[in-house]
Amino acid sequence: VPEDAAATVPTASSAAATEATEFPASPRSVTLGPAEFTTGGKHAARFRLVNPADDGSVLHVRLAPGAAWIAGVLPSEAALGPGEQQTVSVTIDADEGRRVVRDGGAPSAPVRLLYQRLFAENGSNNGGEREAAVYVHLPVATCPACHRSLEAAVGRDGAHAVPEVCPYCFERLRPCPVCGAPNSWLARQCAQDSSHVVRASPDWGMLGGGSAHDGSRAAGRATTGLARRWSFPSVPPARRENRLAWSAPVAAYGLIAAAAATADGDAHLYAFDARTGAPMWEPYPLPDPVYPDRGGAAIAGGRIWAATVDGACVCVDALRGTRLWEVSLPGHVYGAVVPTGEDGKRLLVPAATDDGRGCLFLMDGEHGTVLHQTPLVGPPDSAPAFADGRAFVHDDSGALTCVDAETGAVVWTAACGAGFDSAPVVRDGKVISTTSGGVVWCRDAATGEETWRLTVTNAPFGGTPAHDGLLVYLPADDGLHLVSAGTGRAVRRHPTLQPVRSAPVVLDGALLFGSTDGNVYGAPAGRGLEKLYETGTTGSQIIAAPAVADGGFFVAATNGVLYALTVVEAAAVTPPTDQGAGRAV
Ligand SMILES: [Zn+2]
């Protein structure tokens, strides 16, 4: 029986790294060969117990089989001195294993290890008994969603050749990088062993990366270079009427979703593989367009939602593109929809109503029922924000309304003196509001009390700002302004020739944003702007907010193209020149 190559443990998590040095066996999983599985009978698989401790402790281990087809484990108990190893022999009953798999049982089972470290000098043990497992795999994979056997898809060499899609329930699958078991695209941890990380990249399932819209990520390298990964379509359509008007893209699970409409109003929801750009499923037809500039879909809990200008609210299975529900709301939706949590159980939809006012719909994200409908002073045309159980909505009357997301009751309302083309941003218990009058307000999220206010510019703020905890990054018609989040002092302006209306993102202090001149600009922390990517010279504009996930920057332009750009080291893309070429100003 071949033993797997020593399993690698992701180093991203320090908890996993600690466990790696303590894990009492090697490798972490063994697989029965396909020939033995087919012929039946009893076969032995082996792994080693190891005591890597350098603290002089004795490792004491008790072993027990975790399935009936593991016919025996020898020895059943062992004590290893520092640096010692001992081979364990696992007897696998292939006939019983085949019977279990045929009946829909799991093709993997643990040999359980109950272990503790004993110290000779005082007889104490370190932290008591702990549990670990070495997995024994039959050369059969099962779908983590419908639990059917994927046997037909396993390669002749016995490798866990995981099909891209389950042929029975159409769940999207990817193999666990540690043990090879098939996992749903939705999963972050392996279905077989929750210490295996199958997907580490944070999602960007809605405007600004999360319901508070702060548009910033601390993880990753401080990078501001961009290289093209893919685009859809691959080149901008020459004829204006063939161009798709995209709403803001969102990213989760390794996919990108965005709504787009033709000049005739033919509208669809699209989803692509974030890595390759391959379509995930047939574009899902929408009754009318999602508003392109500030509208946008959202992803959470395996669902994608979108709301159209005429009030259709749709919910689609993220991995299959199939309809989950569709309702018609009495109003017009211009802002993006926002789920209130990772589970996607609640959805916020801002709507302008025919009486010239507006309302915030609080919906059941799973079933599409309207739970509460909170009236607003004026019509909203940007996304609501959500944090700590409360929703925050801007409307065109200049009001910021705070709504209890459980009851739909208005908690407080504050006047900001002018209307908004931006969503509120919540961070550290404060709400940031930027008005079309060039004023930024910082308010206490709990009470609505003003913390500070600053007139930054005479130009309107035309997009949702980013907030990295230290600075607020404000897109305006005369450039990108940086204001201190704590004190409300203006600290820097990056002037631009054309207005900035797309939401900026901040990656480890490095700024990235699209402009209405069609270019993407970046500024490493503390440095000036550099042009990083051009979407075209024929009046192409970037207005919709971008998404950042899976090492990519995803942004739509008015030339009809959705771009997937890979974030790379700045130096690799923009070599220094003595001409200062590529500068924005
Ligand atoms: Zn399935």
Ligand SMILES: [Zn+2]
């Ligand atoms: Zn795994």
